[in-house]
């Protein structure tokens with residue numbers, strides 16, 4: 001997504017944007033020293049623990065742990081998708097986002113999007129030409145308006161209906177294949193993947209068709225068929241109906257996660273326009289992140305059968321890691337044999353809303369489920385309860401929500417709050433733990449922290465030679481940061497973070513940025529950095545020397561190693577690590 005917006009432009013945008021102005025226009029900020037404070041917009045609180053640092057271009061809440069750059073703020077607060085957030089900032093800064101249209105058109109995925117859009121039109125037309133399929137949809141109670149809104153179509157029978165609508169050319173067949181619309185025959189040639197099925201186009205956040213779901217109209221198998229994973233379709237990321245739900249309301253107050261596309265459409269048909277469905281997979285972290293970008297309240301709605309209950313428990317486990325304060329997750333269990341489609345058709349919108357009132361909160365569901373597995377009237381049972389709850393509670397990010405849940409847990413198991421926290425914080429004995437962990441951050445980490453918080457120090461620091469040969473944890477990240485700071489001496493910490501957006505290092509960098517509150521002269525920081533880098537080299541030399549000394553004792557040094565030994569012995573005397 002972001003690939004088509006040049007990184008230089010994002011650097012520039014972060015550099016020009018006043019984070020205090022952007023956040024301040026949405027949340028009332030008060031100046032406090034070099035930073036600004038406000039009651040956190042992401043969780044309920046009375047004393048302000050939400051801080052904004054104009055120097056870093058970064059916000060952080062000490063209460064719920066929400067933090068990030070001005071772009072992250074727009075993603076979370078305005079609930080924009082990334083390209084929209086960039087557009088918004090560019091608009092404020094009076095800039096135009098340089099969308100590389102050439103690149104967009106020549107992107108390898110461009111012909112796939114094009115062919116999927118064409119196929120969607122063809123299927124829609126085929127529905128109009130097929131009275132039996134129309135009758136089927138009418139029989140399911142769907143209005144023409146709903147069918148049009150979701151661009152529902154029909155794939156007629158035969159093996160080459162779709163193939164025949166496209167030119168008989170090799171490049172076209174290659175695109176159809178890449179789009180997942182046709183499959184190769186064992187005997188050579190191709191055939192349509194979707195036949196005799198009602199077709200549901202699956203659209204991405206920008207409204208582009210990325211895949212199709214197909215439902216059979218009679219007794220055939222399989223009942224549901226989805227496009228395979230392609231370059232533009234990843235099941236673990238897309239949600240059926242999310243684009244439509246966001247289009248239907250200016251603000252999506254809550255989202256209902258249901259099991260199938262018929263549920264989504266049937267609900268929309270009865271004016272419940274906030275339902276989405278995963279596409280034949282369990283709910284993933286990616287799904288939840290996208291959903292929480294659109295709303296703060298999510299309700300999972302599962303069938304009452306065994307499969308539904310299992311899916312619900314998996315959804316609960318995935319949700320725990322996303323339970324930041326201010327977010328709500330609920331679970332609605334329908335009666336066995338009932339699904340959202342059947343319920344809304346029998347009871348209507350009012351009946352469905354009434355059923356929704358019976359949803360369980362995440363914590364109610366969690367406790368009910370664990371209680372059903374243990375006997376909390378006995379001490380053994382309560383111990384088992386705590387044991388079962390421990391790995392689940394650990395998944396929740398620190399914050400008020402976690403505290404409340406821990407509080408409730410301490411009541412159920414009858415342990416004092418502190419005892420319980422110690423119990424929860426202690427890993428089970430089977431987990432191997434190094435006997436002693438030093439609390440002092442490693443030198444590499446110290447250097448990373450300095451550069452991240454004060455990128456301009458790199459320009460003022462004479463980098464010691466041999467840094468790129470050091471083999472220590474975090475070195476590649478450190479070298480990458482040095483590279484960025486050398487290339488862009490004026491980059492803000494937030495600008496560095498944006499370069500790591502979506503990468504696994506990003507949360508660590510955010511945490512380092514949130515932790516640092518030192519107010520030190522930049523020149524002093526420069527001296528500290530030089531000192532730190534020299535000590536990294538020295539300690540690496542010492543480590544290597546220790547290895548060589550051991551080998552020398554066994555007389556197993558190669559000639560090269562003897563040279564290295566001599567060289568290192570001299571360096572280590574001139575640069576004592578102290």
Ligand SMILES: [Zn+2]
Pocket residue numbers: 040041042043050061062063064065066325
């Ligand atoms: Zn907060």
